[in-house]
Amino acid sequence: MRINQGVEWAIHACVNLVWIDGGPASSARLAEFHELPPAYLNKQLQALSRAGVLKSVPGQHGGFALARAPEAISTLDVMQAIEGDEPAFRCAEIRQRGPLPASKASCRTPCQINSIMLGAEAAWRAELDRHTIAEIAADVSATAPAVPERVRRWFLRGADRS
Amino acid sequence: MRINQGVEWAIHACVNLVWIDGGPASSARLAEFHELPPAYLNKQLQALSRAGVLKSVPGQHGGFALARAPEAISTLDVMQAIEGDEPAFRCAEIRQRGPLPASKASCRTPCQINSIMLGAEAAWRAELDRHTIAEIAADVSATAPAVPERVRRWFLRGADRS
DNA sequence: GGCTTGATACTCGGATAAATAGTGTCCGAGTCCTAGCGG
């Protein structure tokens, strides 16, 4: 089992967007900042756009911008946007197969294994939901106060360069 | 992201082993009970054996048996035996790359994103660790009291048939 | 009759192929900006 690399990329991108005041930045430029493959990052950001986390701005000075306040974007939102909202564990209901299948009456209640797995995933998501993009940005600027301004300048300089 | 199907199979297999009093059952027979590919289930059970959850008994009337009491086997144990113990989220430290890499002083503290992700996974594992094989078996026999005995008979009948 | 010994049937165990999900790339549709043209 492995979480998509894109999740990490997307969160970093969102944090960077916070520091440039949510203003639109192109996927190419966001990718350049972390030496990522631009087209693939673009694909991830598209997913975030579809999920309503980001909004895409077409045109020359377009790009991706935060769709709402960073306090209202949790890491879970980003995660689900990229991974999809289907659970990691999918019960195949094998208890209903084989020479001694579970009776239909038994299957009225969901499979215990499934319940446990889904419960654990719920705990996992709840923990992710407790942390927002704004919180991450605040943490970083607490440990390295100069970073946000430097990042902002780098993105603006790029805008000037064009 | 997707959890290995083998996890579900392995837990079902463990529960069945509880009902036949932990006695050894061959992977072929365990597979037959749920219409699973025998060789592949065998592979999963091998992983559990390596992890010390099951013990393998070679020879004619051999198979796999619980290595310890079902109360001492959590769903997390089974999960980690099959999925491995490396975290689902692996930070690539992309903050250290690109034109504006994070300073080494900043990297003294772990990446905030990584911390959040690992914390969420810890919550997930903790939840899985709260449930044991014995608990699942008890739940099933509470909703369908006849099942354990019927399963036990089926496995024993198989032993007789040989 | 009891013990040794060999064959046998069954088990696990790891090495080896298909299928699927993740990773990465490409080019087209659409939009905004800019520069030139006419009024």
Place this chain on the structure above:
DNA sequence: CCGCTAGGACTCGGACACTATTTATCCGAGTATCAAGCC
């Protein structure tokens, strides 16, 4: 001088290859069982 228009450059967006992981399978090594032969 001001408004209109055509062109261009840049953006997202989804369709198309490539790689790694998961899924599935096969055959060999090893062991307990069992039966026959020997003491």
